[in-house]
Amino acid sequence: MAKVDLFDEILIEQGRRPGIELACRGPCWAPDGKNNLVYKACEMLLDHCGSRADIKITLTKNIPAGSGLGSASSDAAAALMGVNRFLQLAIDSETLSRLAAGLGSDAAFFMNGPLAFCTGRGERIEKLGENFNFCALLIMPDVSVSTKKVYANYKHDWTIYERLSAKIKNLMEKNRIDLVCGMCANMLETSCFGFYKELGEFKDRIESLGIRPVCLSGSGSTLFWLADVSDRQNAEENRRKLEEKVDCKSVIVSNNRW
Numbered sequence: 640m641a642k643v644d645l646f647d648e649i650l651i652e653q654g655r656r657p658g659i660e661l662a663c664r665g666p667c668w669a670p671d672g673k674n675n676l677v678y679k680a681c682e683m684l685l686d687h688c689g690s691r692a693d694i695k696i697t698l699t700k701n702i703p704a705g706s707g708l709g710s711a712s713s714d715a716a717a718a719l720m721g722v723n724r725f726l727q728l729a730i731d732s733e734t735l736s737r738l739a740a741g742l743g744s745d746a747a748f749f750m751n752g753p754l755a756f757c758t759g760r761g762e763r764i765e766k767l768g769e770n771f772n773f774c775a776l777l778i779m780p781d782v783s784v785s786t787k788k789v790y791a792n793y794k795h796d797w798t799i800y801e802r803l804s805a806k807i808k809n810l811m812e813k814n815r816i817d818l819v820c821g822m823c824a825n826m827l828e829t830s831c832f833g834f835y836k837e838l839g840e841f842k843d844r845i846e847s848l849g850i851r852p853v854c855l856s857g858s859g860s861t862l863f864w865l866a867d868v869s870d871r872q873n874a875e876e877n878r879r880k881l882e883e884k885v886d887c888k889s890v891i892v893s894n895n896r897w
Contacts, residue, residue: 640709640745640761642753642895643775647701647710649677649717651725654693659685665700669711676742680715681722683738688728696722705783707857709745716749736764745857753895756811771816772868772894776850776877777861779888780841784831784859793830800826820865823852831859838862841887848884850877868893 647665654660661678663669672678677698685692696718702710716739723730732750739746744761756765803824810818832839838855842862845853853862866874874891881889 640748640752640755640757641771641773642713642749642897643892644895645702645708645777645890645892647714647717648699649714649721650697650699651718651721652695652697654695656695657693660693660695661698662695663698663700665698667700667703669698669700669704676711676715676746677718680718680739680742680746683741684719684722684728684730687734687738688730690726690728692726694722694725703779703783705785705859706779706861707784707786707855707859708777708861709749709857712743712745713749715739715742715746720750753897754816767816769814769816773817773820774866774868774871774874774891774893776864776866776874776881777856777890777892778845778853778863778881779861779890780838781888782835782838782860784835784838786858788834789827789831789858792833793827796826817867823854823865825855825857827858828855831855835859841885844885845881848880850880 659678659681661671661675663671663675669675675698677696681694681696698714702708704711719735719739723735736747736750739750740762747762747764748755748757751764751766754767754771756767757763803822806822807819838860842853845862850864853864856863864877871891878889878891881887
């Protein structure tokens with residue numbers, strides 16, 4: 640897993656009402672109140688330390704929900720770190736990571752990074768010290784995918800898993816993260832495309848334009864094409880090609896340094 644330089648924004652202020660106040664704004668929708676992972680993160684943190692602080696949080700949502708980019712998890716992790724600092728709670732990073740793991744499989748990763756090998760449900764984090772600079776073309780169709788539905792429909796294929804796992808392990812031992820990414824494998828694709836057939840057809844259409852290989856991010860709906868950081872010009876050309884041939888939002892991102 641790798642952080643990229645596409646992000647939501649969180650503003651933390653002293654609240655004027657009792658408890659936690661959460662306001663969502665920005666170009667993308669996010670639920671207000673207790674259904675938002677940011678709210679749950681703050682509530683969990685305050686309960687953990689027995690605080691009755693009044694805080695106001697404004698979440699500016701720039702990444703669509705249900706896009707498979709981990710935005711809700713990163714928002715929750717940022718809220719834990721931000722509120723801890725804002726209220727001077729002095730909770731150590733290990734405890735914060737443990738709290739994050741209780742919020743979702745990806746949240747613990749965003750307490751660390753920028754690059755990590757994640758196992759288990761995603762909560763077991765092995766930070767990677769190697770530099771891996773890349774750029775990626777994110778292709779974001781107007782489809783919101785239900786992560787819960789995709790996982791519920793998932794049927795595990797042990798043969799494929801063992802083959803991929805062995806190859807990944809071998810490449811990781813050689814510090815060839817670039818070749819791991821080049822595998823372009825996501826075992827959730829079959830389940831996701833089973834529910835959202837238009838996404839599978841959309842991927843085929845993109846690859847027919849010569850933009851390949853394209854992989855599903857997480858449980859979807861974002862698709863991505865990965866390149867070396869020096870190949871940004873090619874990424875720009877592919878983005879322009881998508882603008883001309885396909886009516887879909889796309890953006891070029893780079894790996895984060897932190």
